[in-house]
Amino acid sequence: MFATAQTNPRPRIRPLIFAAALLAMQLLAIGLVFKHGINFYCLDYWPAAACGGASRALAGIYCAAAAIGLFALLRRNLFADLLSDTGRDLRPLALNALGFALTFVPVLFLRETAEARSMVLPSFAFWVGGMALMLAGLALYLAPAARWGRFLRAAGPALPVAAIAGMLTPPLAMKLQPIWHLDTVADITFRAVVAIVGGFGYPITPEPETKILWGENFAISIAPVCSGVEGIALVTLFVTLYLWLFRAEIRFPHALILYPLGILASAILNVVRIAVLMMIGLEGQPELAAGGFHSHAGWIMFTLIALGIIGVARNIPWLRKDYGTVTADAAPRQFVAPPPLRHDPQAARILPFAVFMLTAVVVPAITQSPAMFYPARVLLLAAAVALFWPFIRSLDWRISPLALAVGAAVGIGWVMVPVEPAEVAPYGALTGGALVLWYLFRGIGTVLLVPLVEELFFRDYLESRIRGSAPDQPAPLWRVLVAALITAALFAALHDRWVEALIAGLAFSWVTRRSGRISDAILAHAVANLIVFAVAAITGNLAII
Structure with missing residues (x-):
């Protein structure tokens, strides 16, 4: 044996x-x-x-x-x-x-x-x-x-x-x-877009040789880089990462079906994205089509596919290890359904962050002034957090001097780096009470909600998955370092000031490992954001955030 x-x-x-x-x-x-x-x-x-x-x-x-x-x-x-x-x-x-x-x-x-x-x-x-x-x-x-x-x-x-x-x-x-030749993929994408846009009755003139689709006052070029290969690569990478992180729960080789499903969904949604972009331009909104929608629709599609892959993997019994297995007495074990969503710790760590990211890509895709709609994003994020309030309330909340000190150090270091003010205020033309209300929502989101959502996902969920143990359990030093660096790098990728964000992510990871409580990282993050927001509000330079 x-x-x-x-x-x-x-x-x-x-x-x-x-x-x-x-x-x-x-x-x-x-x-x-x-x-x-x-x-x-x-x-x-x-x-x-x-x-x-x-x-x-x-x-x-x-x-x-x-x-x-x-x-x-x-x-x-x-x-x-x-x-x-x-x-x-x-x-x-x-x-x-x-x-x-x-x-x-x-x-x-x-x-x-x-x-x-x-x-x-x-x-x-x-x-x-x-x-x-x-x-x-x-x-x-x-x-x-x-x-x-x-x-x-x-x-x-x-x-x-x-x-x-x-x-x-x-x-x-x-x-x-030949299937993966970019010209072949671009040709398939081009033909599908022509069929969809033409099917809705829009007058268009396609040029298959150059992959240009002409309209009365708008045109798009479906170059090989727009054919959807990039999205397919991202989905393939995401599925690979998901299968690795959840290898203890997922049933192999059954779960490999997520690859063709994700790739097919990516290819179809890319065609839909380009067709909608063309129709927006033909409807007299070329700036919106070429600007916000073109820049962010791809990420919206990727986010939807990623959420769909997670949903399929978690909710189809055939893909889970605990379905149809045999116990010691040879009695088949029935599929154990995940707990109700409101009481699911994994969902509490992932879903609010997914809502946060989804709003971050959807809002810029539908408006040229996305910062003005920050209050709407805060309300949606607050609703997601409220859904999991029983789990959040059960965390070991304490006032930690270490967390306060680290948060203050991160916040002071952040504002000490000079940043040029934005040419246009993010709140647009708001004045009076509307402006005060906008600042109130901005503060709630920055100081209270964002630290909670980001730390639950990056430090409590993703880092522990990569490290292979909970924050309060021992792990090999090399795995601790690799997990902290990967999550800090991903955390930094969400910020324009990625150097400062990378340092902050490592600091919050250290706080979590030091105390074994994710609540300390949330507190440190909140203190840092409070200092940053206060300085930004006092100076009027919101580009600091």
């Missing part, structure tokens, strides 16, 4: 790094010698399938190794037990060296002569046999044969499927390459 959780096996890191580096160098050497080190042009003597197969074999091994690495992230305990004795027996490295030497035997007879045509089978025999011995020796260096047997039985069919999928990636990518 494999070691239990109590033994807590750990792989030996240095021998593992050595094995990975050795394999990479051997594959690199093989590729360099046979591609550039001998005077033999394969296509002049061998069939194209043989030349392509030999070239893609090395890439396939690399991809298979990457796929196995991904599998290792999902089944870390399984691999930790397998690799707990790595490097203790050096004899398999002799087998690895023998296989490595055999792969170079074809160098002796691959010459640009007539006899080269008859050397296809012997060359592949040495390559396949040598590669098999090389990989077998490295595998036995990582773990003895008996341990490999137990490991493969415990891993089941998922591991060979992952390895085969990795091996098939290079040839499959070559087959699918």
